[in-house]
Amino acid sequence: MSDSAKNQKTQFYDYHVAAGGKMVPFAGYLMPVQYPAGIMQEHLHTRNNAGLFDVSHMGQVLVTGVGVATALEKLMPVDFDALAINQQTYATFTLPNGGILDDLIVTRWAEDTYFLVVNAASKDQDIEHLKSYLSDFTITHLDQHSLIALQGAKA
Structure with a gap:
């Protein structure tokens, strides 16, 4: 093949x-x-x-719902309420034993809406991790979207 x-x-x-x-x-x-x-x-x-x-x-995921920031904080050591709209942060998914599952970028799009970019090789596991802990929230895998990153000193 x-x-x-x-x-x-x-x-x-x-x-x-x-x-x-x-x-x-x-x-x-x-x-x-x-x-x-x-x-x-x-x-x-x-x-x-x-x-x-x-x-x-890379995996693109939208997580929405009232109180989603508090729920996300149970999975990542980040103060999501402190993020301004359109501000992003580097984060890690943690496991119940304190270990790290994966790293990701999280952007606050609106009051109760967060956009996550997860690693390509582990996107399926990361999305399942989200779904297993955040069943009361809407989790949308944006698998039909493209993503361009502008990087560098003058980005």
Whole structure:
């Protein structure tokens, strides 16, 4: 079976290929590992300026409901009520024994609405973790959405 048959493609796949991206399997997707300019030039450009990254393979989850901040705080050591609307934070999913399940980014979109970006390789486990502890809230996997990250010193 070919890589394209067993791996998904993001909405930006054709753009990556047209731009000369070397596509490799990553977390169930075909993702660009580098472009013709080379990894070092891409790295330095992003470190000194900014770069756009297709992170559509990552899990995007919307969690909503009255009191959801308090419920999320039982899963992550974060004061979610302190986050302003459109502010984000780096967080970790914790386990009942105090261990860490995974890391993620959480953005407060509205009073009782949070947008989570979880790692691609563990998105199914992370979404199940949310559902098992937050059954009183609406959890929506935004699996038809794309996501671009602007990163770097001038982002």
